[in-house]
Amino acid sequence: MGEHQYKAVVIDLFDTLVNWNPEGLPLVEFRGREIRSTTPLLFPALETALGERFDRDAFMDAHASVYNEIFTERSGGDALEVTCLERFVRTLKRLGIDEKEVPPLAENLRKTHMARVREVTKAPPSRIEAMKTIAKHLRVGLISNFDDAETGHLIMHDTGIRDLFDAVIISADTGYRKPNPLIFKQILEMMRLDPADILFVGDTPHDDVLGSKRVGMHSAWIRTRNHRELPEGIPSPDIVIADLAELPGRLGLQE
Secondary structure (H helix, E strand, O other): OOHHHOOEEEEOOEOOOEEEOHHHOOEEEEOOEEEEOOHHHHHHHHHHHHHHHOOHHHHHHHHHHHHHHHHHHHHOOOOEOOOHHHHHHHHHHHOOOOOOOHHHHHHHHHHHHHHHHHHOEEOOHHHHHHHHHHHHHOEEEEEEOOOOHHHHHHHHHHOOOHHHEEEEEEHHHHOEOOOOHHHHHHHHHHHOOOHHHEEEEEOOHHHHHHHHHHOOOEEEEEOOOOOOOOOOOOOOOOEEEOOHHHHHHHOOOOO
């Protein structure tokens, strides 16, 4: 499949360009089992702000409940985004924290949580080189489902190749997520391209393959351990690869 077929490659962020390593998060016991979570990193701020009112188990339960509700909202037909900040605001309100205390404390929790997420998120060198090769021949863009705009953009800068990208969209900036057609249409407007001009690359069948194909883009699917087979109802991608590093070769692009 030659480079002349596309004017641009637009990629996903997590598990496409960057990986985040949950092993870099602390262990915490929750409901009888140990999980990796940033939650222990939040406890000092909560203890300082709330004093004797702070109950670890109550916070963990409220946070888990809110997270499940947000997951349902995101999975709905409109694929709406709910930000990390909003998640902590809802959690604190559920705990009955005074309205005046909620905004600054929620922001403190967001910053602490996202600092560790950023710290454990890296782009493998082979993917960086692949994007440099692609950018020599085609325009490049990015759409990410990520619930914190500031951190999403910082992670992009951490890759060292942010300047290669004509357009970067983080879902927290828009209020909706892939596969909502609006987020794909936004990248088309920003890059001033037609859908058929773009090859969209991502690892998630529903968000990346279905979302991009539904608006008329071509799609490259990264087959991962989490997504070995395409679920029923997902259109066939135009290209299947195991890693972004393979894409220049599949497109016939030379360094």
